[in-house]
Amino acid sequence: MAKQVKALVVGGGAVGTSIAYHLAKAGWSDVALLERDELTSGSTWHAAGLLPLFNMGYATSHIHDYSVKFYKTLEEETGLDAGFFVVGNLRMAQTRDRMDEYQLYASTADTVGIPYEFLSPAEIKDRWPLLRTEDLIGALFHPTDGYINPADVTMAMAKGARQRGVEIIRKRQVDSYEWAGDHWIVRGTVMGERGGNLVPTEETFEIHAEHVVTATGNHAQRTAQLLGIKMPAIPVEHQFIVTEPDPALVEYRKTQPQHPVLRDADAKWYVREERGGWILGPYEEGAPARFEHGVPDSFRADLFPLDLDRIEEEYMSMIHRIPSSETVGLKDDFNGPICYTPDGNPLVGPAPGLRNMWLAEGFSFGITAAGGTGYYLAQMMVEGEAEIDMAALDPKRYGQDWMTTEYAARKNEECYDHVYILHHPDEERPACRPLRTAPAYDRQKALGAQFGCVNGFERPNYYGPLDAPDNFDHDARSFRRGGWWDHAKAEAQAIRDTAGLIDASAFAKHRISGPGATAFLDWFTTNKLPKVGRINLTYALTSTGTTRTEYTIVREAEDSYYLVSAGGVQAYDEDYLYKAIEDKEEEFGRINREDVTTRYGVFALAGPNARDILKELIVDADPDTALSNKRFPWLSMRNIELKMCPVMAIRVAYTGELGWELHHPIEMQNYLWDQLMKAGEKHGLKPVGARAQNWLRQEKSYRAFGTELGRDATPIEAGLDRFVDMDKDFYGKAEMAAKGIRSMCVTLLIDGPEDADPWGREALFDAGTKVGRLTSGGYSVAFGKQIGMGYVKPELAKVGTKLKVKMQNRLWECEIVEDSPHDPTNARIRVDG
Template identity: 80%
Template sequence: MKTHVKALVVGGGAVGCGIAYHLAKAGWDTMLVERDELTSGSTWHAAGLLPLFNMSYATTHIHKYSVDFYKTLEAETGLNAGFAVVGNLRMAQTQGRMDEYMLYSSVAETAGVHHEFLTPAQIRDRWPLVRTEDLKGALFHPQDGYINPADVTQAMAKGARQRGVQIERKVQVNGYRWTGSEWVVTCCRMVDRGGNLVPSDDTFEICAEHVVTATGNHAQRTARLLGAKIPAIPVEHQFIVTEPDPALVEWRKTNPEHPVLRDADAKWYVREERGGWILGPYECGAPARFLYDVPETFRADLFPLDLDRIEIEYLSMIHRLPSSETVGLKDDFNGPICYTPDGNPLVGPVPGLRNMWIAEGFSFGITAAGGTGHYLAQMMIEGEAEIDMASLDPRRYGDWMTTEYAARKNEECYEHVFILHHPDEEREACRPLRTSPAYDRQAAAGAQFGQVNGWERPNYYAPFGFDDHHSRSFRRGGWWSYAVEEAKAIRETAGLIDATAFTKHLVRGPGATAFLDWFTTNRLPAMGRINLTYALTPAGTTRTEYTTVRLSENEYYLISAGAWSAYDGDYLRKCAEDRMSDFGYIDIHDVTTQWGVFALAGPNSRAILRELVKDADPDTVLGNKRFPWLSMRSIELGMCPVRAIRVAYTGELGWELHHPIEMQTYLWDRLIEAGEDHGLRLVGARAQNWLRQEKSYRAFGSELGRDATPLEAGLDRFVDLGKAFQGKAAMLATGIRSRCVTLLIDGPADADAWGKEALVLNGETVGRLTSGGYSVAFEKQIGMGYVRPDLAAPGTRLQVRMLRQLWDAVITEDSPHDPANARIRADG
């Protein structure tokens, strides 16, 4: 057995085998170890569905790659993976569900996923066993289907072996130790004693430059061995298999197999199985399991079935397939399927560790296995994948995450598999958890909160008694009119936004200036000044956006997106560690929870601050001469010391007021009092999102990410090509593959773009939106997105796919509202 390899994959399910295959395909010397038998985890009892498409752009590409890849395995390995391309029929009982599918359709169009809409009559004509009188219609993916999970895993394993991968079964990993250049992985042989799999005294070590864990149900044990937090915890998933249905058997004598049927409003999927049906429900009350460990007695085992829990779903299957009513149950399964709090798997590097990668938390592991192997191998070997994998990055969760939180959120995620996924969806489990001191005051003022990185953040403010949950929609929900008034207030008077969730890092030390000059694209600001800058990936794409405040010669305050604290911090620290010998000592602290942030913006914002500034001449303190745009000053607002930054994400005259968190309620009260005579209105994140699009301000996670360079994003003015910085050569070599643009849209009267829609020219998809909303300045829909470079000129007319229709749109100049920035620079 090998003792030294380039890459060691831990876990022999579908995901692990897919990773091993693709690492070997790329030429890496790879080994895989599995504590039991291949497929003995969740793989063996998976239903094997291959839902080609979902609403995540990255996950859609992963699934699409898998489906295409699985079709090639038999020719390569001689093993038939049992791929049945029967299609996937997503049925809708309500108009809301059809609206969801119309948004699905537009996103699928941008990813090249073929699909079609069917009417109830067309469904009935093609599949008469399906009851359709209460349906609105369906979305049909003819290229979807299902596969045998064990067979496709064994096919990938054989393909991996053919490429040189050594696969060792009955080997358990018991420890990981990093030497500075490689991982020493402590292992032992496992033995079967009375049906239980137990460790033996046969221990040994494997040295590997890189390690990937794909341990499925054992993710919590992996987390303890690594000293990391991995919020992948299984939830019980039941499915039942019926006896043959005579009506189905008769139908199949002359007709092809039914597609996978998904009645999302009834919360189940159904497919054919040997003349009968498989029902897979996603019911309420399914419990999380294995919060801390998997018992040694649990191997390829199942939990007892809880039929009472799925009674509603079972009866709804009978309603949809009346012929199944008299058919008995043949078999049942209730096994663990891993989830994460947001439903996306965890794919990427482990925070704080070098060359340690995880691929955990797959609720659709069979569908994702091939694509995960492909894109993770790209990340490991080339430094980045060709698609932005940030939405799957393990570092999207911070150290505040606990086992209890993950378990409860994973249960909620399971229950929500088929619940309408509104773009404005806010799930309620485990909330509130992270709250700023002003939370109670905001709640009392009618704040309707969203959650970002665990933080409660006002989305908008509504009158008491307003029901946020029932106001959600794929069109303009009940919150829309409130957001409109909030946006108008910032344009006309003033608005106050809680931005406490911003990520904040303090970077200082003798090497700080030289490091940050190399780490970011823009020239560093002078003391007391700020700039907007970008950290790049080694591939030259955008890794992080920072507002950089220079506090002193070698001390900087870095502000970045609130959703990405651990993601930004881990990258920042690792890059600094790598270059400390070149630049000198660098001290980095995450100070996010030490500083609260209020954004005060609007034409009257200076007048409000003037009432609170403690200085002999408040007018001079706040005027352009002493406090110009893009500068920082330490000021006192009443008894609160404030690090005030003259910048506004809304594009109006304004300041970010960074303050000691313990003084937040005091400052909130003073600002509210001072604003009473100046039209101050409380404003949430949704109005802010609309306003920043009127200024063409790019948002990280939307316009900015690891699949576009700053030059493609149109951020040339923040890139100093006269200096050396990380990723510069790769950025220039990439060139301009697409361009970020802002569009004004003449859309439907009751809906706005969400930022997922296809952009079309003469029937051809030429780009996609990454943001969308409503413009109060232009009184029409607005969006931002990427198009072919030859189409990026202002005045170019395109169309946007919304609600299955094409709506006219025109590309505007950047910053269509106040392009000269006269309002944000205003003196007074």
């Protein structure tokens, strides 16, 4: 066995073997893989092997697309049949809302290049007469996917890995990971068998690896404990049944090819053929989480007892959809653990707080994602970044300080029974909420706030009617303009006309200070550092020159800085920032760092009347001039007092109006909220949620991290040249310059449908050719039409260029407009008073 390797993969399922294969293919010749039992002995062996291309996420769609294409090449390379049956995938819809979901997905599929077609009920019945179709609206059909034998594809990837020099070692259980300063020491036990059980022997092993990747599937909680981190990857029971042969299907197959994989999303199941019968896989309510604290040593390729009562409704709906299945008996059943995460996306990327430790855990669709995960993770490890932004899968998207085992288990159970719900872009799932609440939560709720969840924090999305029923938010959501739309529009209009108050307490906040702070931040970020009392918007880059993080930097003193970044990526930002500080502290000098996210609340007050409201509260020798441009200019910070509340006030507004961010002691939040609401009453102040704010920032072409800003584009491509100082040296500068301009970020006004707005997932076309995609979308109260931001080919990124955007399976006219189409000179932001 190899004692020292470049990379060690721990876990021999489909995901682990794919990672080992792709690392070797990417040029790392010294790779080993450990498996505690036999290859495929985890959840891979009892997986149904489906390969659905359907996914509402951009990165995950790329991953699934790569897998489907890659698996088709394995037999030619390895000589092993991967067991891929390209039968297609028919995703049926019983409701108009379901078809709206499919049409939104289809536009996302266009951005990736995934083929699809829409079918009417009559077309479905004509192709597949065994199906009942009179209660369907239609279906989405993917002709290029289907299903695969999980064991066969895993063995084919394993052979391909061995052919490329990977050493695969079975019966090796990892017991500890130790960081030696520049590599990992991985120690463990050689496993044996006794009476059909996997048991430890007295023999041990030790491997030194520069990089380690864990792909331990259902054993993710044990892995997390060994690494000393938290990981919300916990299995949930998934059961499926196999029927005896269906005579009608057997007769049909005498002249016809295999049925496609069938999905009746509204009935919450998938069905595919199996030796003349059917496999039914339901996603029912009530499936329990298992192994919250680790998999018992006695559990190998085992299963749980079947609970038929739990899936009775789904079973009966299969009979309804395929009437010939009613008289067919059950042949076999499976109920095994499948790992989940709270949002259903796997955890792929660097482990929090650790060096050269990579996670590939929490795969609920592991066979579908295995190929693409190996490909893109290998890019991250070998080249520094993947060609697509993998932030949506980053393990640090869940905070490390607050996320608990109970939270993960309950959210994963929810995720399981949400597999086939309607996935609205504004979807808010209810389990484990509210959990993290700012003090003003109850006051906001009393005003009709309907909350979203960001990093576990409750944040108002919009303020609905005070007499709304408890389920108003759920019922109001839609792929079109839901019940919330009029409320968000009124909030956006209030900020443009009078004033609005937004709770932005979820912002991530860090304080960086000490003798080395200035030199470090100057090297770490792209923009000039602000002077004391001033602020700057700036970016930290990846090693490949793309955008890793956006910061608002407030310079409090010569060597003290207050950094504000997106609330949804607190742990993600902190990990990158703190690791960079550790790397450079010896060079630059002592650097103090502190996460102060929960120490301070933030209210954003914005609108033409914002200054007048603050004048009512500010304690100053001359309150009439305290907030003037002379004493408090745009892009500056002052420590002020609003009645009895000390506030760090920053003159900036994400909405593009006159405004301030009011950073305050969290324990005084209710007092400050009450004072602002009382003072603002006569000035037309309205509480405002995140949806209206998102619309307003697009009218100013303000890029948002996670949409326009990410690891697949540079700040220059994002059109943020003014925040990049090319006269100084900063991390990633040369790599950014070498990227050139591959695409450009633009703002578009859209003449779209009367009842819907873009969500930021739609494809852009020019003369029938896909030329870009939206990354954000919404409605503009300033222009009375839809608005969006996105990326297009550089030659098209000119003001006045007319394109088309795909919404509701139609192409709608849109036009590229100048950046900041609302108030392009910023006169409203800089107004004096």
